[in-house]
Amino acid sequence: MPAPYRPSPAARRALRKLGEDIREARLRRNLSMEIVAERAATSRATLTRLEKGDTAVSVAILAGVLQALGMLPRLADLADSAEDPQGLEISRESLRQRASSPRARGDKDE
Numbered sequence: 001m002p003a004p005y006r007p008s009p010a011a012r013r014a015l016r017k018l019g020e021d022i023r024e025a026r027l028r029r030n031l032s033m034e035i036v037a038e039r040a041a042t043s044r045a046t047l048t049r050l051e052k053g054d055t056a057v058s059v060a061i062l063a064g065v066l067q068a069l070g071m072l073p074r075l076a077d078l079a080d081s082a083e084d085p086q087g088l089e090i091s092r093e094s095l096r097q098r099a100s101s102p103r104a105r106g107d108k109d110e
Contacts, residue, residue: 007055016053018062023051025069040064 007015026036037047042061050057050065066072081087 012053012055015055019051019053022065022069025071026051029069031069036065036068039068 026033033044033047037044040047040061041064046057046061047065050061063072063075066075077083
């Protein structure tokens with residue numbers, strides 16, 4: 001049996017912050033845990049775990065909660081390639097320096 005996944009400390013910190021931010025968003029909207037959990041089709045206990053940064057809460061539950069809070073589009077843009085400076089830099093570095101014209105097949109100098 002494989003060992004359970006153990007997120008890095010940085011990943012756990014990020015999930016705790018995400019949970020805190022979700023809790024703050026819920027409170028700003030003056031929504032109870034019961035209402036958000038019902039709208040997200042989950043339990044209050046699972047919502048509590050998400051707000052505490054529990055690493056075992058599924059991304060599907062996260063999506064449901066964000067939808068209940070009207071924040072789902074932000075999840076869809078989380079890994080937007082247009083907002084990936086490192087990936088864009090790697091792409092720029094691998095671009096060819098010169099372009100060449102395509103050669104016609106069968107046209108050989110004899």
